[in-house]
Amino acid sequence: MITPLDDFLAATVRTATPLALAALGECLTERSGVINIGLEGAIICGAFGATVAAGTVAATAGGALGLTAGFVIGAAAGAVIALLFALFTVWWRADQIITGTAITLFSLGLTGLLYKTVYGATGVGLTLPTLDAWAIPGLSALPVIGRALFAQPLITYALYLFVPWLAWWFARTHAGLALRATGESPDAALAAGVSPRRVQLLATVAGGTLAGLAGATLVLAQSGTFVEGMSAGKGFIAIAIVVLGRWSPRGVAAAALLFGGASALQYLFQSLGWTGVPYQLFLALPYVLTLLVLARASARSRAPAALARRELTLS
Amino acid sequence: MAALSAPAERPAALALRGVTKRFGDVVALDDVSLDVRAGTVHALLGENGAGKSTLMRVAFGLLAPDGGSISLAGVPCTPPFTPRDAMARGLGMVHQHFSLVAAMTVAENVALGAAGRYDAAKVASTVRAIGDRTGLVLDPAARVGDLPVSAQQRCEIVKALARDVRVLILDEPTAVLAPDEAQALLRWVRAFADSDPSHAVVLITHKLRDALAVADDITVLRRGVRVAHGPVAQFTEASLADAMLGPGERSSRVDAEVREAHTPRAPAADQAREGRDVLHAHQVVIRDTEGITRVRDASFTVHAGEIVGLAAVEGSGQHALLRAMAGLLPVAAGRLQSPTDVAFVPEDRHRDALLLDASLTENLALRDAGRRSGQLPWRTLAERTTALLSARDVRAAGATAIARTLSGGNQQKFVLARALDDAPSALIVENPTRGLDFRATAAVHDALRAARDAGLAVLVYSSDLDEVLAVADRVLALHDGVVHEVARERDTVGRAMLGVVSDASIANTERVTFATRTPSPGASA
Numbered sequence: 001m002i003t004p005l006d007d008f009l010a011a012t013v014r015t016a017t018p019l020a021l022a023a024l025g026e027c028l029t030e031r032s033g034v035i036n037i038g039l040e041g042a043i044i045c046g047a048f049g050a051t052v053a054a055g056t057v058a059a060t061a062g063g064a065l066g067l068t069a070g071f072v073i074g075a076a077a078g079a080v081i082a083l084l085f086a087l088f089t090v091w092w093r094a095d096q097i098i099t100g101t102a103i104t105l106f107s108l109g110l111t112g113l114l115y116k117t118v119y120g121a122t123g124v125g126l127t128l129p130t131l132d133a134w135a136i137p138g139l140s141a142l143p144v145i146g147r148a149l150f151a152q153p154l155i156t157y158a159l160y161l162f163v164p165w166l167a168w169w170f171a172r173t174h175a176g177l178a179l180r181a182t183g184e185s186p187d188a189a190l191a192a193g194v195s196p197r198r199v200q201l202l203a204t205v206a207g208g209t210l211a212g213l214a215g216a217t218l219v220l221a222q223s224g225t226f227v228e229g230m231s232a233g234k235g236f237i238a239i240a241i242v243v244l245g246r247w248s249p250r251g252v253a254a255a256a257l258l259f260g261g262a263s264a265l266q267y268l269f270q271s272l273g274w275t276g277v278p279y280q281l282f283l284a285l286p287y288v289l290t291l292l293v294l295a296r297a298s299a300r301s302r303a304p305a306a307l308a309r310r311e312l313t314l315s
Numbered sequence: 316m317a318a319l320s321a322p323a324e325r326p327a328a329l330a331l332r333g334v335t336k337r338f339g340d341v342v343a344l345d346d347v348s349l350d351v352r353a354g355t356v357h358a359l360l361g362e363n364g365a366g367k368s369t370l371m372r373v374a375f376g377l378l379a380p381d382g383g384s385i386s387l388a389g390v391p392c393t394p395p396f397t398p399r400d401a402m403a404r405g406l407g408m409v410h411q412h413f414s415l416v417a418a419m420t421v422a423e424n425v426a427l428g429a430a431g432r433y434d435a436a437k438v439a440s441t442v443r444a445i446g447d448r449t450g451l452v453l454d455p456a457a458r459v460g461d462l463p464v465s466a467q468q469r470c471e472i473v474k475a476l477a478r479d480v481r482v483l484i485l486d487e488p489t490a491v492l493a494p495d496e497a498q499a500l501l502r503w504v505r506a507f508a509d510s511d512p513s514h515a516v517v518l519i520t521h522k523l524r525d526a527l528a529v530a531d532d533i534t535v536l537r538r539g540v541r542v543a544h545g546p547v548a549q550f551t552e553a554s555l556a557d558a559m560l561g562p563g564e565r566s567s568r569v570d571a572e573v574r575e576a577h578t579p580r581a582p583a584a585d586q587a588r589e590g591r592d593v594l595h596a597h598q599v600v601i602r603d604t605e606g607i608t609r610v611r612d613a614s615f616t617v618h619a620g621e622i623v624g625l626a627a628v629e630g631s632g633q634h635a636l637l638r639a640m641a642g643l644l645p646v647a648a649g650r651l652q653s654p655t656d657v658a659f660v661p662e663d664r665h666r667d668a669l670l671l672d673a674s675l676t677e678n679l680a681l682r683d684a685g686r687r688s689g690q691l692p693w694r695t696l697a698e699r700t701t702a703l704l705s706a707r708d709v710r711a712a713g714a715t716a717i718a719r720t721l722s723g724g725n726q727q728k729f730v731l732a733r734a735l736d737d738a739p740s741a742l743i744v745e746n747p748t749r750g751l752d753f754r755a756t757a758a759v760h761d762a763l764r765a766a767r768d769a770g771l772a773v774l775v776y777s778s779d780l781d782e783v784l785a786v787a788d789r790v791l792a793l794h795d796g797v798v799h800e801v802a803r804e805r806d807t808v809g810r811a812m813l814g815v816v817s818d819a820s821i822a823n824t825e826r827v828t829f830a831t832r833t834p835s836p837g838a839s840a
Contacts, residue, residue: 174429177419181427184416191414192428192474193399305418 002147008261008268009148014222016260017156018043018214022238023245023252024159024166025210029082030242031170032203033183033196033306037100038085040235041107042078042208046215048111049077051226052118054128054219063129070129071155071216078212079205081107086204090197096308104235112228119226131155131221153221155213159253166249179203183304186312196312211235233287240290247304255293262286326389328353328482328515329406334373334383336366336539343369344539346383351482351532353388356508356516358526358547361536362559362752367519368411370536371484374517375408376401387482388513399428405513407475408484413467417460421453421470425477438477445473450503464629465496483507484517489525493628494780494809501529521559523552537561560753590619593741593772594640594657596798599649601635608647609635611796617741617772622763624787625776625798626808632796633745633776640774641743654741658734662746668730671719675711675729676700678718682733699736707732707762724755731762741772748782760786780808 022043029036036042053073058066085103088094119126135151142150170176179199181189186196214234219226241259245252266282329351336344344366351357361367372378374385376396385392387404401408415424422438439455446452451469453462459470468488475483485504489497508516508531520526526533526547533550535543535558543550543558594617601610609632617623627633638644639651641659661667669678676697700714709728711721718726727747734742747763748756763786767773777783783790784805792801792811801811 172433172435174426174431174433177423177427177433181416181419181423184418185414187412188414188416188424189427191398191408191410193397193402194428302418 004268004271005144006147007271008264009145010151011264011267012257012261013148013152013156014260015263016256017152017159017221018217019234019238019241019259020159020163020253020256021155021214021217022211022235023241023256024162024249025078025207025214026238027207027242027245027247027249027252028166028179028210029204029207030307031183031247031304032179032200033186033304033309034086034089034200034204035096035100035239035308036082036085036204036207037097037239038081038103038107038235039100039207039211039238040231040233041085041100041104042081042211043215043218043235044111044229044231045081045107046074046078046212047219047226047230048114048215049212050074050216050219051115051126051128055126058127058129066129067131067220070220071213074216074219075209075212078215079209082205082208082211085208086201090200090204093310093312095310108229108231115226115228126225128220128224130224153217155217155221163249163253170249180304183306186306186309211238214238237286237290240293243303244293259286259289262289325353325512327351327386328355328388328513329374329517330386330389331370331374332384332386334370334380334385336369336373336378336380342539344373344380347536347539347541348383349374349534349541349544351515351517353515354508354512355531356504356518356529358518358520358530358533359536360520360523360526360533360555360559362521364538364752365536365559366539367521367536368486369539371408371486371517371519374401375406375484377408402428402475402478402480405479405481406484407478407480407482409468409471409475409486409488411486411490411519413471415459415467415470415474417458419459420455421457421459421462421473422455424459424470425455425474427474428478441477442473445476449473449476449507451476464491465493465500468492468500481511481513482515482517484519486519487521488518489520489522491629491778493812494805495813496628497525501525505529523555523559526555527552535559590621590770590772592616592652593619593654594743594774595650595652596640597650599636599639599651600647601632601639601644602647603635603644609796610639610793610798613649613793613796613798615791615798615800617774619740619772620767620770621788622767622773622775622786624783624790625774625793626780626783626790626812627776627778627793628812629778631793631812633793636793636798637743637745637774637776654739656737656739657741657743658737658739660730660734660742660744660747662749664726664730669718669726672717674715674717675704675721676714678729679703679733679736682736703729703732703736707735708758722755724751724758727751727755727759728762731759735762735766735771739771741774742766743774745776746778747775748777748779756782780805780812784808 022039026036026039050070050073054066054070057069081103085099088099089096131153133151133153139150140146170180178189178194181192182194182196182199189196189199215231218230223230237259241255242252244255262285265285266279269277269282327350331347331349334344334347347366347370349370359367359370369378373380376398379394385396387406392400416427422435422442425442426433426438442453442455451473453466453469453473459467462470468491472483488500492500504516504518508514518525518530527550530547532546533544533555534541535555537559596613596615599610599613600608603609613636625633635644639646640653641657642653643659665671670681676693679700680691680696697714703709704711704714707728709732710725721729744763748759751759763773763775775783775786784803787803790801790803790808792799792808794812794814799811801807
């Protein structure tokens with residue numbers, strides 16, 4: 001029997017998946033000393049790229065290939081937008097906050113325009129394959145957590161592996177060491193023979209790739225369609241998640257679950273029949289949580305020392 | 316220079332030929348050559364801005380030269396030549412400002428720059444092995460930011476040695492160290508050069524004493540030109556000073572300054588004793604904004620008409636102590652007496668004392684800006700600025716000159732002039748001559764003495780012990796948050812800075828002073 005709690009927990013993990021993807025990408029980027037406020041733009045471009053690719057390929061080659069193409073092109077679209085951001089901020093050392101804001105606004109406008117151009121104002125004729133939940137036999141029958149953790153789409157399972165891998169990569173590889181050193185002290189990294197520009201460029205593009213995947217997940221594993229502005233601030237929430245998660249992959253994953261839970265509360269209250277409370281209140285909850293987190297958590301935790309610094313080297 | 320061209324010798328460990336480097340219109344290096352023989356220590360001497368660090372940054376691949384060539388062990392370094400190439404060829408550089416990541420461990424810093432999997436245990440054993448071999452002992456798991464400066468420097472050297480560096484460039488390595496630590500480092504440098512015929516060290520310094528003590532060869536730069544070079548036996552302290560300062564520039568005043576810096580004066584504070592006590596601390600405890608106790612026990616007095624020097628190794632609590640004396644930090648316990656009109660000159664004039672892109676008049680108006688309100692009397696301020704510039708010998712285009720356009724020495728003279736403008740009763744200065752050349756330093760010292768003679772109580776902290784000894788009438792040593800008054804002798808102060816204080820070396824005066832001032836409300840002094 002499926003209880004409202006099961007539904008709530010499953011919705012929590014489902015909602016947390018794209019948030020975690022984008023936030024892990026941002027975590028990777030920020031550890032190199034770059035804060036990509038254009039994350040929202042990478043998500044919406046990923047979502048649109050996934051829509052076009054999945055729709056086109058699925059029409060001729062079938063759903064499975066369509067899904068693959070959707071995720072690949074979605075990730076690539078996020079990478080391209082991040083590359084554009086990196087060109088300005090990492091290469092030409094433009095201000096990261098202003099550039100990121102411009103990239104986000106540009107991406108929202110561009111995807112809206114392209115959507116109308118390709119599919120018309122109503123989106124008629126837009127049919128997409130979707131990545132359905134795949135319950136792992138046995139595990140998904142566990143009480144309470146079974147359905148929440150083990151009856152999810154494949155992309156969620158991929159995250160279960162990616163989070164510990166990323167933590168290992170940060171701590172146990174020289175590339176991870178070089179990335180963290182660049183975020184703390186580009187001067188020291190340079191003196192040690194690391195190229196801070198190259199590290200920041202790669203970290204930003206990798207972060208954009210994950211944000212693109214987050215966009216693809218929104219379309220292909222959740223809503224099943226593209227809507228203008230469907231990223232709905234998830235990029236900014238992901239940035240708050242990185243702060244709450246204290247720039248560690250496991251912390252970020254846990255913080256993403258918390259925000260996922262806040263978003264999923266609306267389903268819980270609906271299923272409990274609490275119709276007296278306006279649903280907009282629950283929609284606002286993640287954003288209120290974001291504000292509180294940024295005000296409280298950032299005072300206590302320490303960001304990479306060179307985060308958002310324009311001058312690459314001080315001497 | 317026969318030694319340099321002896322036949323049957325190995326090729327120079329590092330050779331620079333005719334290196335020229337321009338920054339815009341400024342020629343930083345003009346046709347400079349340098350031969351570092353294998354198995355030797357080579358001192359590169361010069362004043363601030365003479366081009367020592369620039370030359371070595373070229374050698375290390377951090378700057379591309381506009382002309383000339385570099386070779387390592389006889390093999391030319393062809394451009395593009397990067398630090399990575401330099402290290403691969405066995406050349407390492409320890410910068411004056413360390414290139415360490417404070418948030419990372421010693422092992423992580425040592426491993427930085429390699430490729431593949433990072434094995435913390437393996438790197439830790441490398442760090443320990445280097446410690447056993449060379450005496451540069453470090454805890455691989457310690458966070459670099461928590462280490463004292465001397466250990467951070469060891470970490471930099473170990474970082475280089477871990478990459479099998481054989482030619483080591485040390486940029487002003489003793490500047491941040493207490494005298495005993497500096498001696499230990501120089502001994503280590505000597506031993507490193509002697510331990511293997513392929514080893515060599517370039518010691519960048521402006522301290523004649525260090526160069527003469529440890530080097531085999533010396534090269535002197537002045538304004539980007541090589542003005543002297545040869546084996547150490549050719550030089551004396553006087554001839555090196557002549558070479559560094561140039562003909563006719565070694566004026567009697569500078570001469571006096573050199574003498575003063577190198578020969579301790581007898582304590583001459585008897586008259587000062589008679590001055591009223593202006594700054595007074597009794598068993599003061601200070602915590603910084605993060606709640607960490609920086610000063611555990613400070614008891615001392617600064618009288619009107621004397622300069623008291625504070626000597627300390629970086630991170631001993633001087634930062635907090637000076638700010639508390641200036642009324643900028645509260646004390647957690649104890650009694651602190653400080654007049655409201657105390658003037659404070661912080662060490663980082665660019666960050667804390669000046670708006671670099673504002674005019675001198677605007678910079679003058681900034682003083683006490685938080686305490687004033689209403690309209691600004693610009694005309695009066697401009698007149699006051701003009702008067703200050705001429706009265707204090709600040710070389711500037713005028714009151715409207717932008718602060719950035721002044722030389723470092725004139726910026727500092729302006730900051731001092733501004734601090735003294737209101738005729739304060741006390742002056743507290745922190746590293747007043749950091750980054751200044753010889754003449755500017757002398758001018759700042761004169762200004763401090765003039766303030767003393769005008770009856771101010773002056774407290775001077777400098778990370779350079781010789782500067783403390785040069786200007787101070789009495790000396791306080793601060794170690795690990797505890798202040799001791801010590802005799803004004805280089806060795807005594809040096810030991811006290813490191814916490815090696817024997818009762819005999821503490822000046823009796825301190826106890827006498829405090830015996831009469833022990834707080835007993837009933838007694839009237």
